[in-house]
Amino acid sequence: MKHEGYPFFHPHRVRYSEIDMQGIVYNSRYLDYFDAAITEYMRHCGFNYVTDARNSGKDFHLVKASIEFLKPVPYDEDVEIGVRIGRLGRSSLCWELGLFQKHSEELSTTGEIIWVYTNIEDHQSVPIPEDRRKQLTEPPAQ
Template sequence: MTREKFWFFMPFRVRYAEADQQGLLFNAHYLAYFDTAIVEYFRALPYDLQGEARDAGVDFHVVRAVVEYKAPIRFDQEVDVAVRIARLGRSSLTFHLAIFGHSADDLLAAGEIVWVNTDQMTRSAVPVPQNLRELVDNHADTGREDGSIHSPINTSNTSNTSQ
C-alpha cells in the first residue's frame, strides 16, 4: 500500500499518554487514530456525518476492524493517517487505512474498517445515502483503474486457532 492510493491524510503526533512502557504507540490507539481520521475524512468530502444521523435516524455501525502492524510507531513521532473508501456496498462502507511516517512513504500500519448503515429504531441495515455515494464517487476512492478493489488485508491465509 502506497501513499498514492489516498487523497486524504490526517497528521498526528504520538502523545505521551498514547505510548506504552516500551515507548511505542499502544495497540488500542491505532483504532482511535483510524476513527479520528475517518471523521475528518467525512468533513473533507464534505459530508455531515452527525447531521445525517440526526436528521435521517440512521447511523453507521462498525462490523469489522483490522489493524496490521508493519513497523513500530514511537512516542513523539509524527505520522500521517490515510483514509479511503475501498468499497461502497448497498448498505456498507469499507475503509482502507494506512499510517505513514509524516510526509514519508514508509508504511507503519495498515487497516480495514467496515461500517454498515443502520436504521436506529429497527437496528436493520439500510442503503448508504445517495448524496454520500456521489461525494465518494467524485473523489474516485473506490477501486482501481481496472475496476478491482485493492485490499491491504490478506484474509486468504487466516485460520481459526481458537478451537
Template sequence: MPTLPSRDLFSFFHTLRVRWAEVDPQSIVFNGHYLTYADVAITEYFRALGIRYPQDLSCEGGDFFAIKTVLEYLAPARFDDQLQIGIRVARLGRSSLSFALGIWRDEQALTSGEVIYVHAQTASRSSSPLPSWLREKILAFEGHAPQQ
C-alpha cells in the first residue's frame, strides 16, 4: 500500500518543471529522474539554511555519502508538469541524516521517499559525527527536533 505523504509535514518546497528530455517513450517521467529531482531539492534545502553545498559541508574534511534511497511511485509526472518537491529532515543521527521527500503536482501526490546520508571523513570514508553547526541550523529551520 503506497504511503501518501502529507504536505503539512514539510516546511520547504522546491518547484521544478518537467523537461522534455526527462520523459520516456511511455510519455511519463523516467523513474531515474526522480532521484535527480530529490538531489536538486536537497541542494536547495541546504541553500535555504544558508549552507553552500558542497563547500560548507566539506570544509572540515568531511562530506556526505548517500547510503540508501527509497522511492514510492504513486502517479506519473508528465512533460511540462510543474512539480512541488517537499524536503524535510526526518531523522538526525550521530553521523547520519535522513531526508523525507514528497513530490506533488498541484494537490496530487506523485512520489514519496527517503534519502539517507552518512557524514564521513573524505579521505578514510569512516563515519564521523554530524557537525554541530549543521545540527543547529537544521533544528532552527525545522522548528522541531527530528527523530533521533
C-alpha cells in the first residue's frame, strides 16, 4: 500500500529517545506520532483545538486507540504519518492513520483513533457541529 487515500501527511524522523533495545521504535511511541499527526492535520484545517474547547464548552474524548504493527521502524528513519477521517458519526470521529517509511514508501504501521465529542461539564456526548464537520472533512490542499 502506498500513500493513496491520505489527504494529509506529517513528517517525522525517529529519534534515539524513541527506540527500544532492539533499535526500533518503542510501541507506545506510535500513539505519540499519531497524536502529533492529528494535531497538525487539525491545524492545517484551521481548527484550534484548545480555543474551540474553551469557547464552546465541548471537547473530544478518546474512547479507542488501536495499532497494527506491520514492519519495524529503525532509529533515524524518516517517516510520514498519513491522516484521514474514516467515519464521522453524529458525535464520533474515527481517525485512520498510516505510518510510511520515506525511503521505501512501505506502510509500516496503521492506527485507528476514535473520539467522541462531549460536553465538558457532564461528559455526555453531543453532536459534532456542522461547521466543525465541514472544516475537518474538507481540508485545504497540502
